Amino acid sequence: MRKQYVIPIFVPHLGCPNDCIFCNQRSISGQQKMITKEDVIKTIDFYLENIKDKEAKKEIAFFGGSFTGIDVEKQEEFLQTAYEYIKQGKADSIRISTRPDYINRTILKRLKKYKVETIELGVQSANDYILKRCNRGHTFKDVKKASKLIRLYGFKLGHQMMVGLPESTRIDEINTAKELIKLKPKMVRIYPVLVIKNTKLEKEFLEKTYIPLTVVQAVETCKELVTMFNKKKIEIIRLGLQNTDEITDPNIKGSEVVAGPYHPALRQLVESGLWYDAILEKIKKLNVKVKKVEVTVNPQDVNNVIGHKRENIEKLKEMYTVDLIVKQNKNIKPGKLELKVLEKYPEFLEDYK
Ligand code: SF4
Numbered sequence: 001m002r003k004q005y006v007i008p009i010f011v012p013h014l015g016c017p018n019d020c021i022f023c024n025q026r027s028i029s030g031q032q033k034m035i036t037k038e039d040v041i042k043t044i045d046f047y048l049e050n051i052k053d054k055e056a057k058k059e060i061a062f063f064g065g066s067f068t069g070i071d072v073e074k075q076e077e078f079l080q081t082a083y084e085y086i087k088q089g090k091a092d093s094i095r096i097s098t099r100p101d102y103i104n105r106t107i108l109k110r111l112k113k114y115k116v117e118t119i120e121l122g123v124q125s126a127n128d129y130i131l132k133r134c135n136r137g138h139t140f141k142d143v144k145k146a147s148k149l150i151r152l153y154g155f156k157l158g159h160q161m162m163v164g165l166p167e168s169t170r171i172d173e174i175n176t177a178k179e180l181i182k183l184k185p186k187m188v189r190i191y192p193v194l195v196i197k198n199t200k201l202e203k204e205f206l207e208k209t210y211i212p213l214t215v216v217q218a219v220e221t222c223k224e225l226v227t228m229f230n231k232k233k234i235e236i237i238r239l240g241l242q243n244t245d246e247i248t249d250p251n252i253k254g255s256e257v258v259a260g261p262y263h264p265a266l267r268q269l270v271e272s273g274l275w276y277d278a279i280l281e282k283i284k285k286l287n288v289k290v291k292k293v294e295v296t297v298n299p300q301d302v303n304n305v306i307g308h309k310r311e312n313i314e315k316l317k318e319m320y321t322v323d324l325i326v327k328q329n330k331n332i333k334p335g336k337l338e339l340k341v342l343e344k345y346p347e348f349l350e351d352y353k
Pocket of ligand 1: 016018099
């Protein structure tokens with residue numbers, strides 16, 4: 001399969017009429033200028049020069065809140081610039097992200113003209129009360145309408161949802177995933193909420209009216225969401241905000257994160273947590289008290305089976321006194337495991353022979 005590279009271009013959404021309580025794009029964009037066509041060319045050329053694998057699929061992605069909300073002339077200028085690379089065979093596709101209420105037939109026709117392939121919608125929650133509570137400025141009906149139109153026009157649909165929004169419960173988040181699945185996205189991003197400096201959420205956090213999730217709580221909910229999306233073969237293209245100089249441990253100087261379930265390897269915590277549950281379930285089904293087991297998986301799963309900082313191995317030993325040996329075999333399908341008991345504890349009665 002061809003490797004895929006994303007060429008990210010961040011488009012600040014100057015003058016976004018919304019004011020989502022978790023977002024500080026306004027305060028950041030106060031210092032930022034709108035990027036120019038030259039910036040776009042410079043970024044694309046830089047990435048193209050550095051992508052060694054010439055056969056790989058290269059996607060130009062316009063990230064930032066709401067691409068289709070910016071000035072139409074600017075949109076066309078950026079899209080035309082990216083499209084030139086597609087026409088010359090230097091890049092393969094274009095992706096944009098936007099809000100559900102900034103999608104209509106005219107907008108979609110414009111995106112089609114420039115061969116945009118994927119449209120990601122910031123959904124955040126399927127609960128209208130939570131959307132209102134977070135000042136999103138749109139309802140879930142807008143998400144349904146936009147998603148259907150996007151698919152009708154033949155784009156690949158992506159959704160972004162958040163975990164741990166104010167007054168949102170685990171049930172709300174599971175319900176959001178259920179509602180999104182019904183809209184048939186090809187891919188999703190899951191973002192546990194981090195409290196960012198200079199946001200309304202920071203104020204609520206300081207006033208103690210908003211209590212962020214812990215890493216453990218975020219991981220537990222994400223495990224359920226990942227299982228639901230995996231079952232429907234919906235690709236999870238990101239779990240947790242990307243680490244940058246600003247989005248990093250709140251204890252590090254210069255971090256924009258004030259609080260919340262920040263972890264540099266959140267996705268690994270979620271995936272290895274799922275492996276731990278799967279291994280434990282298999283062990284519990286055995287009719288013997290095991291002392292040592294060997295688990296064989298596809299090479300790509302080995303790290304997650306072992307866990308972040310060997311967490312799964314340590315936890316099995318500590319909680320169930322089981323030694324876990326992890327082996328790899330490329331003939332085993334990714335996501336599958338084979339378990340062999342290497343050593344059992346003697347039967348209770350045998351101790352007294
Ligand atoms: S999240 Fe998007 S829509 Fe909300 S305030 Fe930020 S840029 Fe605007």
